[in-house]
Amino acid sequence: MIASIKGHIEYKLNDGLIVQVGGVGLRVFTPSSMVREIGEIGDEVYLHTHLMVREDALTLYGFSTREQLRLFELLISVTGVGPNHALNILSSASVEEIQTAIAQENAQFFSLIPRIGKKLAARIILELKGKVEPSGEAVQIISHKDEELVSALLALGYTLGEAQAAVRSLPTDKELPMEEKLRLALSYFSTP
Numbered sequence: 476m477i478a479s480i481k482g483h484i485e486y487k488l489n490d491g492l493i494v495q496v497g498g499v500g501l502r503v504f505t506p507s508s509m510v511r512e513i514g515e516i517g518d519e520v521y522l523h524t525h526l527m528v529r530e531d532a533l534t535l536y537g538f539s540t541r542e543q544l545r546l547f548e549l550l551i552s553v554t555g556v557g558p559n560h561a562l563n564i565l566s567s568a569s570v571e572e573i574q575t576a577i578a579q580e581n582a583q584f585f586s587l588i589p590r591i592g593k594k595l596a597a598r599i600i601l602e603l604k605g606k607v608e609p610s611g612e613a614v615q616i617i618s619h620k621d622e623e624l625v626s627a628l629l630a631l632g633y634t635l636g637e638a639q640a641a642v643r644s645l646p647t648d649k650e651l652p653m654e655e656k657l658r659l660a661l662s663y664f665s666t667p
Contacts, residue, residue: 476526477524477526477535478523478524479521479522479523479524480494480496480501480503480521480522480524480535480537481496481519481520481521481522482494482495482496482497482501482519482520483495483517483518483519483520484513484514484515484516484517484518484520485500485516486500486516487510487513487516488510489507489510490504490505490507490510490562491503491504491505491510491537492505492510492513492520492537494520494522494537501535502535503522503524503535503536503537504534504535504536504537504558504562505522505536505537505538505562506538506543506562506565506566507562507566507632508565508566508567508634509538509539509543509566512539513539522537522538522539523537523538523539523540523541523543523544524536524537524538524544525538525544525547525548527558534558536558536562538565540570542570543565543570546565546570546573546574546607547561547562547565549603549606549607550564550565550599550603552602553598553599553602553603554598554602555595555598556595556598556599559590560590560591560595563588563589563590563591564585564588564591566634567588567589567629567634567635568584568588568634568635568636569634569636572584572635572636573607574607574608576600577599577600577603577604577606577607578604578607578608580600580604581600582596582597582600583596584596584635585599585600587622587625587626587629587635588629588635589626589629589630621642621645621656623653624638624642624653624656624657624660625638625639625642627657628641628642628657628660633664637664638660640663641660641661641663641664642656642660644659644660644663645659645660646659
C-alpha cells in the first residue's frame, strides 16, 4: 500500500492535487480546504495517504497530517459514510472540531455539513463515540434560525468553524433579515 507520497504540486484541482512523483503524476483527492492552504504549483508537498482499492479503480486520498488521515479512516469505517462524505466533513471543519463534536454527541454539527443528514450524523456519533478523544474546546451549538445562514456560508466555501464564528459575531439584541445577517457575516471575514 502507499502510506505517503512526497513530490511537487503539478496541478491544483477543486477536490485534490496532481502530485509529480518520480516522473509520474499522481491524482490525489484531498479535503478542499487543504487544496487552498497546501501551497503553490511547483512547491514540494508531503502527504499521508490512504489507497482505496476497488474492483474498477485505485483511488488515492491525501492529508497534510496523520490526524486527518486517522479521522478519515475512522469516518469511512462508519456504515453509510464513503470517502466523499468523509472528505466533505474534513473540508468543513478542523480535526479538533470534529473530534469534539463526536465526543459531545453533537449531531447538529454534522447535520449542518452539506450532504450529511440527521440520520447519518447520528450514525457517525453512535459508531465513533469512544474512538476519538475530544480536543477540550467546546463546539458551540447554533440555533435553528441560524442554520440557513451557516449553510449559505458553507456553500460559499467557508469551513463550518469559520461559519459558526461569523454567526456568533452577529448582534443578538434584535432580529435581522437573512440578507442583513449574511452581509454582516461576510463583513466578519473582511475585518482584520
